[in-house]
Amino acid sequence: MSTTRRAIPIATVVVGLVLCLAGLGVATYLTIEHFNTSLTLACPDTGTINCQKVTTSQYSHVLGIPVAVLGLFYFVVALPLFTPQAWRSPSPAVRLVRFGWVGAGMAMVLYLVWAEFFGVSAICLWCTSVHVVTFLLFCLVAFTEAWVPPAHPAQAS
């Protein structure tokens, strides 16, 4: 018995890839800035908007791993899950992994937003742009999964 490939709108595929690439770009910039001490983020460093304060706070590491590196890892893994082949795959495992991945991303974003407001008392604009991209990816996956039915076994003609 064969299964049909899912009919995913092309716009969904394009938007997903663009968001992944945008997130990957910002996460790469934040990672380079983390390891290159001579580089400073293009961001105000006084008042509530203060990238430096956030990226050097104790919340900038999770289990000893820099959050910037975790962000980069997140988008490196996300990219293949948002390719046309992955979207159209009839495998329930691919859908489950993609949904779980964006769900985990949202949980991490929620923790980091809490840390910014309640731990560091400052907002990092670059980090916020990654949070927004992660949120949009979550919405994209949620509504695509709701709109497009899961693949059914192909009917014999």
Added chain:
Amino acid sequence: MANKDQPSTPAQTSGTSKSAGKAARRQAAQAELRRVQLQQRRNRLVWMGTVVVTVVAIFAVVIVFGIMRNGGSGAKTTAATAKLTKTMASIPSSAYDSPSVVMPTNPPVSLNGATPLTEGGKPRVLYVGAEYCPFCAAERWAMVSALSRFGTFTGLGQTTSSGRDYAPNTPTLSFHGATFTSKYLVFKGYETQSNQVQGGSYAPLDKLSSADGKIFDKYDFSPYFTGSNAQGAIPFIDFAGKYASQGASYSPLMFAGLTHQKVADDITDPSTEISKSVLGTANVFTAAICQLTHNQPSSVCSASGVTAAASALPQ
């Protein structure tokens, strides 16, 4: 070939109606399938919509509470944890004597001609600050470090500076309600205002006694501290009428995002920037107090960090 004008036979009529019935059934089944699929899609949309709306609501709550918190009061003052108090009271002498400690850029000034400040025959150290003040928040770590070498604090609070001032929510200790016992000196700390906004200002806390108010009004101003921003500024520390200190000796920004215990742990680690700054200032304060206690206790006053810091004091 059949004549098209010829009427159908009964067998032909029966076959046609059978295939028409089959087509109708197929159409009905397809319509039912479409109806079920639409219903399933609606259910999935409702479910996923609920998930997304829930996530958005959680974010909204976090952001709104975060903005409200950052827009005003600092954390409510609570009793310092036993672990925090113990860490601050047991900073190793090797950390104080580390060669990497940094001398403060604004060491205490001399109060030439001032009446010595004593209580019960002991020199008296006076501190005036406020819980909302970020510079007081920074300086208290050095004050507690230095004084803990001469006696014991009980009832210290832990709090943060204001959420809407410079270096918002700087973690710190509070002298409000704290007592200090020592056989070498007397310490009195005033926190004149809390970090809680009340009617557009910070709630009042400790009221200076008349005598301490006069000392503050006299020695926290010109000619001891010059510049328009320095008149009556806090934190103000009077070392028994011999020296006085005003403002922070290092930036409160270095404590951003740290927990109280993390700050205390960093102070005990001479490799951290916090330890270098806090203990450098604590050594200068210790050297100033040693001059008041006639270099007692000798184990503290003869420590290499303290003797080196004494050079920062005015002669």
